[in-house]
Amino acid sequence: MLNMTNIKKIYRTDSIETHALREFNLQVDEGDFVAVTGPSGSGKTTFLNIAGLLETFDEGCFELDGVDISNQNDTARSRLRNQKIGFIFQSFNLIPDLNLFDNVDVPLRYRGFNRQERKKRIEQSLEMVGLAKRMRHLPAQLSGGQQQRVAIARALAGEPRFLLADEPTGNLDSSMAQSVMSLLKEINTNGTTIIMVTHDTELAAQAKRNIYVRDGKVSEITHSDQYAGDASELLEDDTESTLSPVAALSR
Numbered sequence: 457m458l459n460m461t462n463i464k465k466i467y468r469t470d471s472i473e474t475h476a477l478r479e480f481n482l483q484v485d486e487g488d489f490v491a492v493t494g495p496s497g498s499g500k501t502t503f504l505n506i507a508g509l510l511e512t513f514d515e516g517c518f519e520l521d522g523v524d525i526s527n528q529n530d531t532a533r534s535r536l537r538n539q540k541i542g543f544i545f546q547s548f549n550l551i552p553d554l555n556l557f558d559n560v561d562v563p564l565r566y567r568g569f570n571r572q573e574r575k576k577r578i579e580q581s582l583e584m585v586g587l588a589k590r591m592r593h594l595p596a597q598l599s600g601g602q603q604q605r606v607a608i609a610r611a612l613a614g615e616p617r618f619l620l621a622d623e624p625t626g627n628l629d630s631s632m633a634q635s636v637m638s639l640l641k642e643i644n645t646n647g648t649t650i651i652m653v654t655h656d657t658e659l660a661a662q663a664k665r666n667i668y669v670r671d672g673k674v675s676e677i678t679h680s681d682q683y684a685g686d687a688s689e690l691l692e693d694d695t696e697s698t699l700s701p702v703a704a705l706s707r
């Protein structure tokens with residue numbers, strides 16, 4: 457469902473050319489959970505941004521759900537991105553002046569859902585991450601791990617097929633990082649394909665596949681044998697909830 461063949465990406469600034477990706481090849485099937493690791497500057501974020509249709513590429517073939525991306529203009533790419541892809545980032549990127557409800561609402565407004573549908577999706581996705589009771593709080597009133605869970609709720613409220621995560625646990629201590637990882641595994645178990653860039657090899661080992669990127673290429677792919685989705689410890693903020701976190705989203 458995501459197929460990159462011989463992708464090349466060059467950044468040009470003044471007289472300097474940086475070959476960020478060269479002959480980058482990767483296939484990601486539906487339901488996969490791919491962790492991307494590799495040295496600093498090896499091209500991980502560049503790959504993720506191309507996969508998420510945030511950046512273009514110079515050469516090669518990229519198909520997303522059977523659509524040849526090089527043939528799509530900016531408008532078509534934006535539409536595909538809004539429909540199919542959710543993003544989370546290291547710095548959460550929540551809007552500080554908006555409460556949790558309104559933060560999750562932002563991408564849903566772009567998708568054109570009506571008010572009633574948006575409200576349902578916001579409540580369900582915040583319930584999924586165990587923060588439904590905090591929906592009128594501001595991001596600054598939450599811990600880092602909770603803020604990342606809101607970002608995950610925001611990314612998933614539109615039910616994207618792909619969740620792309622760039623260092624999602626980079627700003628979290630190890631127990632919060634594990635809690636976010638457990639939530640991602642649960643989301644993956646329920647059908648969302650995930651690609652996560654991380655420097656944390658322990659978390660990477662919990663994904664289904666590990667892709668090691670070096671010098672703008674995939675240099676190694678390994679399959680994990682310790683994959684198991686379990687987000688049972690995630691509902692500490694909504695302890696009375698009996699609903700499986702992700703099941704809530706698809707009710």
Ligand SMILES: Nc1ncnc2c1ncn2[C@@H]1O[C@H](COP(=O)(O)OP(=O)(O)OP(=O)(O)O)[C@@H](O)[C@H]1O
Nearest residue numbers: 467468469474476495496497498499500501502503
């Ligand atoms: N907008 C840009 N303009 C010019 N060069 C860029 C730009 N973005 C990235 N690069 C360069 O492309 C190469 C790959 O960068 P990228 O951010 O993809 O690496 P990375 O593996 O994600 O690194 P890190 O682990 O440090 O985040 C680097 O040499 C970087 O300096």
